[in-house]
Each structure stands twice: as structure tokens, then as C-alpha cells.
Amino acid sequence: xxxxxxxxxxxxxxxxxxxxxxxxxxxxxxxxxxxxxxxxxxxxxxxxxxxxxxxxxxxxxxxxxxxxxxxxxxxxxxxxxxxxxxxxxxxxxxxxxxxxxxxxxxxxxxxxxxxxxxxxxxxxxxxxxxxxxxxxxxxxxxxxxxxxxxxxxxxxxxxxxxxxxxxxxxxxxxxxxxxxxxxxxxxxxxxxxxxxxxxxxxxxxxxxxxxxxxxxxxxxxxxxxxxxxxxxxxxxxxxxxxxxxxxxxxxxxxxxxxxxxxxxxxxxxxxxxxxxxxxxxxxxxxxxxxxxxxxxxxxxxxxxxxxxxxxxxxxxxxxxxxxxxxxxxxx
Amino acid sequence: xxxxxxxxxxxxxxxxxxxxxxxxxxxxxxxxxxxxxxxxxxxxxxxxxxxxxxxxxxxxxxxxxxxxxxxxxxxxxxxxxxxxxxxxxxxxxxxxxxxxxxxxxxxxxxxxxxxxxxxxxxxxxxxxxxxxxxxxxxxxxxxxxxxxxxxxxxxxxxxxxxxxxxxxxxxxxxxxxxxxxxxxxxxxxxxxxxxxxxxxxxxxxxxxxxxxxxxxxxxxxxxxxxxxxxxxxxxxxxxxxxxxxxxxxxxxxxxxxxxxxxxxxxxxxxxxxxxxxxxxxxxxxxxxxxxxxxxxxxxxxxxxxxxxxxx
Numbered sequence: 001x002x003x004x005x006x007x008x009x010x011x012x013x014x015x016x017x018x019x020x021x022x023x024x025x026x027x028x029x030x031x032x033x034x035x036x037x038x039x040x041x042x043x044x045x046x047x048x049x050x051x052x053x054x055x056x057x058x059x060x061x062x063x064x065x066x067x068x069x070x071x072x073x074x075x076x077x078x079x080x081x082x083x084x085x086x087x088x089x090x091x092x093x094x095x096x097x098x099x100x101x102x103x104x105x106x107x108x109x110x111x112x113x114x115x116x117x118x119x120x121x122x123x124x125x126x127x128x129x130x131x132x133x134x135x136x137x138x139x140x141x142x143x144x145x146x147x148x149x150x151x152x153x154x155x156x157x158x159x160x161x162x163x164x165x166x167x168x169x170x171x172x173x174x175x176x177x178x179x180x181x182x183x184x185x186x187x188x189x190x191x192x193x194x195x196x197x198x199x200x201x202x203x204x205x206x207x208x209x210x211x212x213x214x215x216x217x218x219x220x221x222x223x224x225x226x227x228x229x230x231x232x233x234x235x236x237x238x239x240x241x242x243x244x245x246x247x248x249x250x251x252x253x254x255x256x257x258x259x260x261x262x263x264x265x266x267x268x269x270x271x272x273x274x275x276x277x278x279x280x281x282x283x284x285x286x287x288x289x290x291x292x293x294x295x296x297x298x299x300x301x302x303x304x305x306x307x308x309x310x311x312x313x314x315x316x317x318x319x320x321x322x323x324x325x326x327x328x329x330x331x
Numbered sequence: 332x333x334x335x336x337x338x339x340x341x342x343x344x345x346x347x348x349x350x351x352x353x354x355x356x357x358x359x360x361x362x363x364x365x366x367x368x369x370x371x372x373x374x375x376x377x378x379x380x381x382x383x384x385x386x387x388x389x390x391x392x393x394x395x396x397x398x399x400x401x402x403x404x405x406x407x408x409x410x411x412x413x414x415x416x417x418x419x420x421x422x423x424x425x426x427x428x429x430x431x432x433x434x435x436x437x438x439x440x441x442x443x444x445x446x447x448x449x450x451x452x453x454x455x456x457x458x459x460x461x462x463x464x465x466x467x468x469x470x471x472x473x474x475x476x477x478x479x480x481x482x483x484x485x486x487x488x489x490x491x492x493x494x495x496x497x498x499x500x501x502x503x504x505x506x507x508x509x510x511x512x513x514x515x516x517x518x519x520x521x522x523x524x525x526x527x528x529x530x531x532x533x534x535x536x537x538x539x540x541x542x543x544x545x546x547x548x549x550x551x552x553x554x555x556x557x558x559x560x561x562x563x564x565x566x567x568x569x570x571x572x573x574x575x576x577x578x579x580x581x582x583x584x585x586x587x588x589x590x591x592x593x594x595x596x597x598x599x600x601x602x603x604x605x606x607x608x609x610x611x612x613x614x615x616x617x618x619x620x621x622x623x624x625x626x627x628x629x630x631x632x633x634x635x636x637x638x639x640x641x642x
Contacts, residue, residue, distance in 0.1 A: 059543055061535060062458065092546030099544075104537040109559045109635055118555070119545050154635040170545065 004076060005032035006210045007178055012070035014048070014055045018063070023282045026052040027234040028070070030309070031227075035177065038204060038211040040221040040242065042257070043231030044279060049214045052231075053180050056080060057095065058087045075177065093123040096171030098181040098200075102163035102188075106155040112166055113151030119173035138169040143199060161192035168200065172207070179204065179211045185220060197224055218261050222246055230254045233280050233290035236309055240317030250312055250319045252295045289321065297323045332631075339627065343620045347613075351406075354612040355399050358605055365415050365603040366391055389415060402606075406613065412606035416598070421610045424595065429614065431501055432591035435584070436576045438507055439514035444569060446519035451526025455553060458531065466523060473520030478579050482513040482586045499588040510587045514579050518572035525568045529561035536560075563634040570626030577615045 014026035025048040033039045041049045054060060056072040056079050072079040075094065079087065091097075099105040107115060116138055117131035126134060132151070139147040142165040155163055164184065171179060184200060185193035201224045204211045213225055221228055221242060228245050230238040230253065238251040249255040256275040277294035280286060288303035289295070295302065301322050309320040319325060366385040370376040386392050390401075405412060411421035450470065454463040476484075489509055490498035497506045533539060534557055542556045580593035592611050599607030631638055 057544075059540060061540075088546050088548065090546075091544055097541070097544035099537065099541060101537060105541045107538040107542070107556050107560070109562075109633070110556075118547070122546060156636050157639070167541070170541075174546070 004073075005034045006075060007033040007212070008071075008073045009052075009056075010071045012052065012056070012068070012072060014051055015067040016051070016060075017065040017067060025234050025282055026055070029229070029231070029234075029236045030070075031229050031236070031239060033178070033210045033212060033227075035210050036205070036208045037227065038201070038213060038225045040213045040215060040225035040228045041231060042215060042218070042221055042228060044216060046279065046282065047231040048234040048282075049231050050182055053182070053212060053214060057091055058084055059091070059097070092119060092176075093174040094176055095178045095180060096174060096176035098164075098167055098171050098179065098184045100183040100186050102160055102167050103155075105167050106163060108155055110154070111151070112153055112155065112158075116151075116166070116170050116173050119170055123174035134173065135169070138172055139166070141172070141203070142166075142169045144169075160188050161196065164188060164192075164196050165199065168196075168203070172203065177209060179209050180214070181211065182214045183216070184213070185217070186215070193220075200224070218246070218258060230257070234282055235290060235306075236318075236320060237291065238317065238319050238321075239309065240314075244314060244317050250317060250324050251291075251321050252297050252323075253291045256294075299323060301326075335631065336624075336628070339624055343624060346620060347616060350616045351403065351609075351613060352399070354609055354616070355402070358608050358612075359395060359398075361603070363603045365389070365605060368602060369415060402609065406610070411610035411613075414599075414604055414607050416602045416604045416607070421606050425592075425610065425614070428590055428592045428595050431589050432577070432580055432584070432593060434501075434507060435510055435514060435580055435589065435591060436573060438511040439518070439576055440569070440573050442511055442515040443518040443522060443572065446515065447522030447526055450519070450523035451530060452553065454523070454527040455530035455534065455557075456549070463527075466527065470520040470523045470527075473516045474524075476516070478513060478517060479582050479586060481516050482509075482583055485509045485513050486586075501587075501589050510583055510589060513583050513586070514576055517579070518569075518576070521572060522565065522568055525565055526561065529564050530557050533557035533560045559633070563630045563637075566626055566629045566633065570622050574619045574622050577618060 009032070010030040012026055012029050013024065015022060015024050025046075027048075029048075029052060031039060031041075041052070043049045051060075055066050056068060060066050068080050070080065074090065079090070106112070113132060113135050116135035117126075117128065120126045120131035120134040121128060124131075124134070135151055136147055139150055144150055144162060144165050150158070150162075150166075155166070158166065164187075168184075179200075181200060185196050188196060197220055200211070200213075203209070211224075213220065215221060225242045228238075228240065228242050229236050230245070230251065232253050238245060238249070238254045245254060246258065249258050253275075260273050260275065262272065275294060280290055280293075288301075288305060289298075289307050292298045292302040299322070307320045307322045307325070309318045310325055311317070312319045312324065364382075366382050366389065367376060369385050369389075370378075370382050375381045383392075390398065393401075402412065409422055411425070413419065414421050414424070417424075450466040454466040457463055486498045486509065489495045496508045498509070500506050530553065534552070539552055539556055542552045547555070577593065580591055581597055582593070583589075584591040584594040585597060592614055595607060596611035596615075598604070599611060
């Protein structure tokens with residue numbers, strides 16, 4: 001099975017059951033990521049992009065009961081139904097995680113060196129001394145100046161950009177095959193965002209890792225990703241190679257998103273182009289396309305039944321829109 | 332660090348001086364007259380002019396300010412005057428009594444710490460499950476039972492019924508157990524909640540999500556990630572509880588017939604024995620201030636974010 005993708009998600013549905021409510025933040029989503037590839041998952045807040053990646057790996061807050069269906073295969077192993085101790089062995093070792101806010105993702109009262117080194121001790125069976133040496137290597141790898149001193153410092157002594165580099169170094173410490181980066185640049189200054197993204201992209205190539213990049217920043221997508229999944233209200237609206245989806249978006253939602261990016265030609269002082277309306281609340285069931293109420297092209301069939309994600313005229317791009325798929329003309 | 336300690340010591344001295352004025356005022360303005368009591372004791376309270384004679388004898392007729400200055404000057408040299416009740420030097424009674432109370436507080440503090448950590452971790456390890464409910468229930472009972480009643484229960488249970496420990500006296504470790512447990516119950520209950528709530532808050536923080544994503548297990552996360560984060564909070568709460576143990580001692584020492592500072596204080600108050608009360612209050616205050624200083628230093632050691640402000 002040399003050809004099997006490293007990560008293959010098919011028809012994944014996540015239900016969250018809290019004491020008071022049940023919601024479905026991920027509803028029948030499929031995608032694959034191959035070794036060395038970068039997949040961007042794009043969508044607005046609450047569209048399910050984070051839950052989709054964290055829930056199958058057991059990274060949900062305590063007190064929430066998660067129910068998963070569908071299939072998530074990683075390195076030839078089915079993750080859904082795997083007991084927590086087995087999933088824990090995969091976390092950190094085979095899959096590294098990078099979080100949105102480096103200000104809070106590091107433990108404030110522990111030295112940075114320890115926080116990186118414990119990964120190497122845990123996953124690579126290193127002695128504490130060898131692990132410290134590896135931590136030093138990693139800190140150099142992510143381009144931090146004065147690495148020896150940094151390892152002895154505490155998180156509050158570093159800037160946001162440096163901390164995110166530390167988080168990246170930690171994620172790399174177990175020699176993962178896949179990196180899952182959840183909005184890695186959102187909490188950073190604009191000037192630092194570009195540096196961190198370049199670093200991530202560079203590391204991904206050099207270490208030949210796969211990467212899932214969760215973001216709502218189209219600029220990040222264009223700069224880093226090979227493929228893209230556009231999420232809207234728990235479902236995938238469009239999926240395909242980045243160069244095709246960004247240049248000729250097919251789904252009306254994707255078009256709206258790309259159209260909302262400010263352009264250089266826009267006159268100074270012009271209004272932002274946003275999407276009209278607001279996204280639906282999860283949990284309220286809807287029959288047809290979730291985007292139909294906000295869509296300029298909506299026809300009666302849109303609200304009749306849920307549109308399936310099917311290949312468009314260009315076979316590599318998948319779109320869940322009856323209007324686009326019926327006419328095959330909008331492309 | 333040195334800068335921090337010297338600054339805090341200066342504050343402490345000023346605080347102590349201020350507190351001594353307050354103590355003095357309170358004791359002096361309390362109702363009752365020790366001269367009358369002494370006269371009664373000598374059976375001469377009905378003799379005309381005798382009370383005034385006693386007042387002159389023990390210096391009560393001097394102006395208040397002079398009495399304070401006299402007392403302060405002597406106290407600074409370690410002379411706390413003579414007990415009106417026993418006629419003995421207070422400073423001669425104090426060392427043994429301080430040792431007794433010190434034994435009580437030290438043992439109780441250790442027990443309260445261990446017990447609260449145990450209960451708190453049990454709850455945090457199995458949140459909302461049986462161990463958590465048991466720990467929570469014990470904390471509720473422990474925090475709401477008055478200490479004198481706890482002491483009576485201890486004596487009834489461990490001394491009368493099972494005859495494991497003596498019910499009174501200060502004769503070696505076996506006799507220390509019941510007073511220790513009695514004093515430790517309330518702080519252990521309060522602190523176990525501090526531990527449990529602190530751990531729960533830590534366990535929902537983003538850095539614990541990071542720790543989970545690293546593949547660390549629950550035990551490792553609780554001890555390596557969460558515990559260091561609640562240590563400063565715990566030390567602060569422990570300091571308050573240890574300070575309050577001086578007050579608990581006033582109740583528990585007489586209960587177990589321990590001749591500690593608390594017992595001394597109570598006897599002094601009953602007899603309006605100004606010298607004894609004043610000396611005990613000063614000891615309690617000094618203890619509070621020292622405990623606070625130690626707490627601040629310990630927090631400084633355990634929280635790198637505060638440490639940086641002072642280094």
C-alpha cells in the first residue's frame with residue numbers, strides 16, 4: 001500500500017454531546033493528505049475546522065462527550081474506535097500540533113528547555129541529557145538566536161513570535177510525520193506572521209512532513225498549501241488543488257470569500273466587501289444547502305436536499321452546489 | 332532577592348510597632364480591672380483604698396503613654412514584665428509555651444498539607460466521579476464542623492472508644508496526634524478545595540491541551556503541568572491557614588491540657604493579666620508576619636513570573 005495517503009479522512013461526522021445540547025460541528029467531510037503535502041482547511045469561526053482535526057485525536061475538552069463516525073486513517077491505521085492510550089502514543093510522536101495562541105500554549109512556570117525536551121524523552125526514549133541536546137538542536141532549527149540561553153528561560157520572557165517558534169520546535173521534537181497547525185499565525189503581529197509561515201513551510205519541505213493548515217486567511221493558503229478544503233457550517237463546500245480553487249472558485253461561498261479579500265485596485269477608503277447574512281448556528285438542522293439563505297444564485301432545489309460533494313467539470317475540484325453542478329457552466 | 336527581603340523586613344517592623352499600639356489600646360480599654368481581681372485574691376477588696384494601693388504597686392496609676400513606652404522598651408529587650416496572676420516573669424514562661432504551640436502548629440500544618448493534597452488530587456484525577464464526591468463531602472463536613480467539637484469527637488473516638496491515643500497531655504509524639512488532627516481538619520478541608528479547584532482550572536487551560544497533544548498521560552499532566560501552576564496559590568492559602576492556627580490553638584490547647592501560648596493567652600484574658608495578653612498578642616503577630624514573609628519568599632521561588640520583578 002505504498003500509494004495510500006498518510007492521512008485519509010472519509011465521511012467524518014462529529015457529534016458533541018454536552019449536558020444540555022447536542023451539536024454536529026462536522027458533518028460528513030472527506031479529504032486526504034499525502035506525505036510532503038500541505039492541505040489548507042479554510043472556513044469562518046465555528047465552521048468545524050478545528051474540531052474536525054482535534055476530535056479524532058482525542059483533543060477535546062473534558063466534560064464533552066464526542067461521538068465520531070466515518071473513517072480517519074493515519075499511516076494505514078484506523079483512528080476512530082482506537083482506545084485513548086493508543087491514540088496518545090500517536091499524539092506528539094507521529095502527529096505534531098501547533099496552536100493558535102503561543103501566549104497561552106506554553107506552561108508559564110516551566111522552563112522552555114524542559115517543555116521541549118520532555119517530548120524527546122517520551123517519544124524517542126532519550127535520556128534527559130540527550131533530550132536537552134535535542135531541544136537545543138530544535139531551537140536552532142526553528143531559527144532562534146542565542147539558543148542556549150533561551151532553553152533556560154520561561155515563556156513570559158519571550159515575544160509572541162519567539163514563543164510560536166518554541167511551540168513549533170516542541171511539535172517537531174517527536175519527529176512527526178504530520179503537522180497539524182491550528183491558525184498558527186492568527187495571534188501574531190502581521191510582520192511576524194509571514195516569518196512563521198515561511199518557517200513552517202520550509203520545515204515541512206525539509207523534513208518531508210505532511211501538514212494540515214487550519215486557517216481563515218486566504219493569503220496563508222495561497223502561500224503555503226497544495227490543496228484546500230473550504231468548510232461552511234460543518235460541511236465541505238469545495239475541495240481541490242489550491243491553484244485551481246483560488247483562481248477560479250466554483251462554489252458561491254468560496255467566491256464570496258475570495259471576493260472579500262481587499263484588492264490593490266480598491267480605491268482608498270472603499271468599503272470592505274463582506275458576505276451578506278450570518279452563518280447558521282450549528283445544531284439547528286437544515287435540509288438543503290446551509291449556504292442557500294445567503295447565496296445570490298440559490299434556486300428552489302438548493303433547499304430541497306443536501307447537495308453532495310461531487311466532481312465538477314474539472315475532475316480534480318469537488319463542489320457541493322446544485323447550481324454549479326447542474327449547469328457545469330459556472331466554472 | 333536580598334533587596335526584597337530587606338524591604339519586607341522594614342515593612343514588617345513598622346507593622347509590628349503599629350500593631351503593638353493597637354494591642355495596647357485594646358487591652359487597656361477592655362472592661363475589668365486587674366487591681367480589683369488582685370485585691371479579691373488577697374481577700375482585701377473591701378478594704379478602703381486597697382485597690383488604689385494595688386494599682387500603684389503594679390504601675391497602673393501612671394499615664395497611659397508612659398506605660399506603653401515603658402512596656403515597649405522592656406519588650407524590645409525581651410522582658411515582657413511580670414504576670415499579675417502568678418507573679419512570675421512572663422519571659423520565663425514563654426519559651427516552653429512557644430515550643431508547645433510550635434509543635435502543635437508545625438505538625439498540624441504538615442498534616443493539613445498532605446491531607447489536602449491527597450483529597451484535592453483524588454478529586455482532580457476522577458472529576459465528578461465517586462472519589463471527587465467523597466473528597467468534596469469530606470471537605471464540606473471538615474469546613475463546617477466547629478473545632479472544639481472536632482476535638483471532642485477525636486477524644487471520644489480515638490481515646491475513649493478505641494484507646495489509641497491519650498486524651499490529654501504533652502508527653503511525646505503519641506500524645507501529639509489528636510491535637511494535631513483536631514487543628515488540621517479545618518485547614519485540610521479548605522485547602523483541599525483550593526487544590527481541587529486550582530487543578531481543575533489548570534486542566535482546562537491551553538497549555539494542558541498542548542501537553543495532551545504532546546502525548547503526555549493524565550498523571551504526568553496533573554503532576555508536571557498542573558501542580559507547578561497551583562503551587563503559588565496553594566502556598567498563599569496555606570500561609571493564611573497556618574496563621575489562623577494560632578487562633579485555633581487558643582481553643583484546642585486547653586481542650587488537651589497543653590500549656591501553649593494559646594492557653595496562656597486565654598488565662599491572661601480571664602484575669603485581665605495585661606502583661607501576659609500583650610506578650611501573647613505580640614507573639615501571634617510576629618508569627619503572622621514571619622509566616623507571611625516566608626509565604627512571599629516561597630511564592631517568589633515557585634513562580635518565575637513574579638521572580639523576575641524582583642531580580
